[in-house]
Amino acid sequence: xxxxxxxxxxxxxxxxxxxxxxxxxxxxxxxxxxxxxxxxxxxxxxxxxxxxxxxxxxxxxxxxxxxxxxxxxxxxxxxxxxxxxxxxxxxxxxxxxxxxxxxxxxxxxxxxxxxxxxxxxxxxxxxxxxxxxxxxxxxxxxxxxxxxxx
Numbered sequence: 530x531x532x533x534x535x536x537x538x539x540x541x542x543x544x545x546x547x548x549x550x551x552x553x554x555x556x557x558x559x560x561x562x563x564x565x566x567x568x569x570x571x572x573x574x575x576x577x578x579x580x581x582x583x584x585x586x587x588x589x590x591x592x593x594x595x596x597x598x599x600x601x602x603x604x605x606x607x608x609x610x611x612x613x614x615x616x617x618x619x620x621x622x623x624x625x626x627x628x629x630x631x632x633x634x635x636x637x638x639x640x641x642x643x644x645x646x647x648x649x650x651x652x653x654x655x656x657x658x659x660x661x662x663x664x665x666x667x668x669x670x671x672x673x674x675x676x677x678x679x
């Protein structure tokens with residue numbers, strides 16, 4: 530949570546809104562933010578922390594564990610049309626990579642801006658080589674892109 534809060538200005542520059550959802554109450558969120566998160570990130574969490582007390586939001590996204598009464602950690606990238614473009618679900622011992630989330634948002638935005646005329650290969654970042662989907666690319670990706678290529 531603190532890593533996302535730290536990168537929030539980058540998300541804002543990309544036009545992305547961040548929401549945090551958990552089964553914890555708004556009071557637990559406040560205590561957690563005031564007593565821990567604000568010590569990790571100046572000013573605390575700058576985006577909404579939403580209480581999903583009954584797990585209804587988590588159920589819709591497939592991350593609510595009814596037996597434990599918690600939402601497992603998930604990250605969803607939802608496009609402006611409300612379509613989930615990416616999701617990642619991890620168990621608590623393993624943290625997410627916020628830099629990868631930023632990179633994926635940039636990649637999805639690039640593909641959307643080109644109306645699908647370009648695809649972003651593995652590890653793509655702005656300014657790197659893209660691929661032009663089409664019949665000519667089939668069987669020829671190796672001619673235009675190699676892993677680690679700029």
